[in-house]
Amino acid sequence: MKKPPLVIANDVLSVLAVDYPVDKVSCCVSDDSSAMLTFEALSETAEFARKWVSFCKKHNIEPRAPEFYFAQKIDYLKDKIQPSFVKERRATKVNDNIFILLNMISETIRRSKH
Numbered sequence: 690m691k692k693p694p695l696v697i698a699n700d701v702l703s704v705l706a707v708d709y710p711v712d713k714v715s716c717c718v719s720d721d722s723s724a725m726l727t728f729e730a731l732s733e734t735a736e737f738a739r740k741w742v743s744f745c746k747k748h749n750i751e752p753r754a755p756e757f758y759f760a761q762k763i764d765y766l767k768d769k770i771q772p773s774f775v776k777e778r779r780a781t782k783v784n785d786n787i788f789i790l791l792n793m794i795s796e797t798i799r800r801s802k803h
Contacts, residue, residue, distance in 0.1 A: 694730030695792035699754035701731070705738050706745040706753040730791045737784050744781050748774055755785045 692700075697718060704716040720727040737755075745753050752758050759782055 691724075693792050693795045694726060695756060695789070695795075697727065698730055698734040698737075698791070699756045701734050702738055702741055703752070703754045706742045706750075708746070726791070726795055730795075733787050733791065737787070740781055740784055744777060748777075755781075759785060 701716055701718065704714065707714060718727075718731060741755060744750060750758060
């Protein structure tokens, strides 16, 4: 069974954001069907990774999969967190929305095939 693009994106971003020496980590994705949607999802993931990985490392973010991180119900202003963190988090979340769109497209395609 093929994974939805959102799951693939979260897996890739989690691996890329891991706190481990860059020269010792690789992330390979195989798509035997050569689906254009997977290609587009990974292109967006690569673009988003530039922001997400540095955000994770700078602020010691856990969990490192954006879907799960942004789903947490935490009041970041409660503990008087730095305004720069809140601003950066908000900007990162806006960029994360592309994955939700890709997942919706994937579901629509999957349903139309059945």
